Amino acid sequence: MPTLRDNLASLCKSIKYAHENSILSQTLPLLTAVSKGQDSAKIRACLEAGQRIFGENRVQEAVEKWPSLKQSYPDVELRLIGPLQTNKLKEAANLFDVIETLDRAKLAVALADIMPRLHKPLRCLIQVNTGNEPQKAGIAAQEAGDFIRYCLGELRLPIDGLMCMPPAVGNPAQHFALLRELAARHGLNTLSMGMSGDYETAIRFGATHVRVGTALFGARTPL
Ligand SMILES: *Cc1c(COP(=O)(O)O)cnc(C)c1O
Secondary structure (H helix, E strand, O other), rough: OHHHHHHHHHHHHHHHHHOOOOOOOOOOOOEEEEOOOHHHHHHHHHHHHHOEEEOOOHHHHHHHHHHHHHHHHOOOOOEEEOOOOHHHHHHHHHHHOEEEOOOHHHHHHHHHHHHOOOOOOOOEEEEEEEEEEEEOEEEEEEHHHHHHHHHHHHHHOOOOEEEOOOOOOOHHHHHHHHHHHHHHHHHEEEEEEOOOHHHHHHHHHOOOOEEOOHHHHOOOOOO
């Protein structure tokens, strides 16, 4: 049985390999270890193996698991990759370092409001619904330009880049390409895209952050 340390090492190796074989001159993509549905013992093993960037998709679960982990590892970067309700915003803003799921004007306004009162930096990514799937969060692709301009210009939000989750079926490549094109058009550098099944493709299309759960930790407890 490979250990978590083995999984992490081989994952980092294949990220490096995909990066070396990408024709884009991007920086080495960073691994966001998606620890949702994983217990603290597994997360600790991952921390002990050297991983420092983690993603969680539910504020409540993260608030239960991470404060004690962060005490042992203060240099951890925690990224919210799931939906954020405005009533959870304050809690999320105090725990997370990056909100990857800024997906609507109401949340953007609330973020801009809370930003000056935070005691630590908080960066954001805008989530784009590249497949325009009705059940999926994210700003529709055709509205993304206006929304990005609004967040950067009017609200002066610290937007690092864009995030997407392509439709579960079909080729994700065109969605990654679309996200990259959108980011480039607005001078944004961070592209969070690619999960266990498609991170190598995402890297070929310029991902700067890949979000990998299952391929690193194994199966997780369902929500
Ligand atoms: C769960 C999740 C992931 C990781 O998915 P895996 O297939 O387990 O790698 C990545 N991104 C988001 C937004 C997720 O919710």
